[in-house]
Amino acid sequence: MSDPLCARLRQATEGCLRQARPLLAERGRRMPTVPVRCDLRGRAAGQVRRCPDGHIEIRYNLDIARLQPEDFLAQTVPHEVAHVLVGWLYDRRVRPHGPEWQAMMRYLGAEPERCHDFALAETDSPRRQRRWAYHCACREHLLSTTRHNRIRRGQRQYQCRGCGEILRPR
Structure with a gap:
């Protein structure tokens, strides 16, 4: 219906x-x-x-x-x-x-x-995405669960807009 x-x-x-x-x-x-x-x-x-x-x-x-x-x-x-x-x-x-x-x-x-x-x-709106700590050469980044899971599955890499380094999990 x-x-x-x-x-x-x-x-x-x-x-x-x-x-x-x-x-x-x-x-x-x-x-x-x-x-x-x-x-x-x-x-x-x-x-x-x-x-x-x-x-x-x-x-x-x-x-x-x-x-x-x-x-x-x-x-x-x-x-x-x-x-x-x-x-x-x-x-x-x-x-x-x-x-x-x-x-x-x-x-x-x-x-x-x-x-x-x-x-x-x-x-x-009880749903809230957890944020995952990642880092690069210049600072810490908080990524959404969606981005975190893409990285874990090897589908995607994200890089820092400041230093250009690939983000790594904490």
């Missing part, structure tokens, strides 16, 4: 994408197909995810959406759609909340706010 709020989030996402159709056509771009999932957890309200096969999807946090559904629809949906559209329109890499994204938010009729301000009680 599908959640009615998730269905509204999908409709609002499709509406924002349709609203940008003239802008995309003007720049010779076709409308992207963007699947919407309502499975995000934690403190993030929404997320744009580029999947390994190259397609893009939007994930929303229903627990946060239920706190203030109308505000969530008015702010979070255009926020995430703006990320998709900016990525689709520009061939170069742009800052996630830079001027291009801010202009897209205004085009979609929303204020360009970087973070949500939904009041979250500690019990609303």
Whole structure:
């Protein structure tokens, strides 16, 4: 059974994408197909995810959406759609909340706010990632569990932006 709020989030996402159709056509771009999932957890309200096969999807946090559904629809949906559209329109890499994204938010009729301000009680989001201590030649770094696990599996190496050395576990 599908959640009615998730269905509204999908409709609002499709509406924002349709609203940008003239802008995309003007720049010779076709409308992207963007699947919407309502499975995000934690403190993030929404997320744009580029999947390994190259397609893009939007994930929303229903627990946060239920706190203030109308505000969530008015702010979070255009926020995430703006990320998709900016990525689709520009061939170069742009800052996630830079001027291009801010202009897209205004085009979609929303204020360009970087973070949500939904009041979250500690019990609303019990999951918190542990931080893992790593070091380089110049200092200590705290890496998320996700990055820690990628290093452990040999999938990735991270290096310090200061000294350029590969990070090692403490």
